[in-house]
Amino acid sequence: MRCIRQKFLSVLFIALLFSFVAVPAKAETIRLRIATGHPPAVVYAGQMRDYFQVELKKRVEAKTKHKIEWVEGYGGSIVKVSETLGGVRDGIVDIGGFCFCFEPANLPMHAFQVMLPFGPVDPIDSLKTAQAVYAKVPYLTNVFEEKFNQKLLARITDSSYNLGTNFEWKSLSDLKGRRIAGAGLNLNWLKYAGVTPVQSSLPEAYTSMQTRVYDGWIMFPSAWVNLKLHEVGPFYTLIGFGTIVWHGLTINLNTWKRLPKEVQPIMLETAKDFEEQVGKVNRARYQKDIETLRGLIKVNAIEDKVRAEWAKALSAWPPAFAKELDGKGLPATQILRLTLDAAEKQGHKWPYRYEIK
Numbered sequence: 001m002r003c004i005r006q007k008f009l010s011v012l013f014i015a016l017l018f019s020f021v022a023v024p025a026k027a028e029t030i031r032l033r034i035a036t037g038h039p040p041a042v043v044y045a046g047q048m049r050d051y052f053q054v055e056l057k058k059r060v061e062a063k064t065k066h067k068i069e070w071v072e073g074y075g076g077s078i079v080k081v082s083e084t085l086g087g088v089r090d091g092i093v094d095i096g097g098f099c100f101c102f103e104p105a106n107l108p109m110h111a112f113q114v115m116l117p118f119g120p121v122d123p124i125d126s127l128k129t130a131q132a133v134y135a136k137v138p139y140l141t142n143v144f145e146e147k148f149n150q151k152l153l154a155r156i157t158d159s160s161y162n163l164g165t166n167f168e169w170k171s172l173s174d175l176k177g178r179r180i181a182g183a184g185l186n187l188n189w190l191k192y193a194g195v196t197p198v199q200s201s202l203p204e205a206y207t208s209m210q211t212r213v214y215d216g217w218i219m220f221p222s223a224w225v226n227l228k229l230h231e232v233g234p235f236y237t238l239i240g241f242g243t244i245v246w247h248g249l250t251i252n253l254n255t256w257k258r259l260p261k262e263v264q265p266i267m268l269e270t271a272k273d274f275e276e277q278v279g280k281v282n283r284a285r286y287q288k289d290i291e292t293l294r295g296l297i298k299v300n301a302i303e304d305k306v307r308a309e310w311a312k313a314l315s316a317w318p319p320a321f322a323k324e325l326d327g328k329g330l331p332a333t334q335i336l337r338l339t340l341d342a343a344e345k346q347g348h349k350w351p352y353r354y355e356i357k
Contacts, residue, residue, distance in 0.1 A: 181208065
């Protein structure tokens, strides 16, 4: 009887031991649909394809038994620029890159740097400014999961916005009566300065400039080069509206939860590196793109006094808009104050320091 009991205990011990041994994850081919309304000629979209996709596949396949298979939808082939947030939410695509500028009703606070124009021109400084604000305001990250069934993977910076036109200008008064395009909140940079704003998007920019729907675009130099806007806008003026971190890379929450647990941290790590990579590429390309434009069209640098005049002309908008958003229960005043301070910690000097009371 004692022998039988010992054998039973031995079998039980072995069974318990094996119950605590992790079963190796079954190898999967993970098929992910990735999309944006912008073409790869736009820097962040190109880096989605050439860096994020490549790196994630390489890292997952090197560190796990899983494979990554991509289904691409660039240039609006699956979702348009104003459809990406909803497309990710509804599972039309798994991962999407988009500009928050096209979601003013859903993501009004995520364009907070636009509310403070003439901020840091350097993409890395701007990214660090945004990262500091996100770190102190959890709402900016959490709202994607709480309201839109997706997880924010990366914040994406552009390069500095300037003004490309089909006419030469040197002062703010030269722009009066002209129709200038922008997207979302940056239309206020025009409106409050007395310039006629026109809502538009990059996929339609060339044709609209060509047919004189408008006379110019608030735009970063890479787009003026890559999308050949210099052909229809032969003047590019360095006004220095600043670099804005108002694009994002998100993943559908259901897709995220279905990912193997060992893949999730690899994706987060890759997305973090992608966030930094886009900033580095934009920094490296900015001066290169300016020099390219100098060889194609006329590039002017605006005087500091014109920049200060324009910034002061906008001074009523940031506090008024912050008050409006505060009234909707959003932390606008807090975010704008944090942004002003965070930019200055990066060494930025505002041409006019907005007062957010």
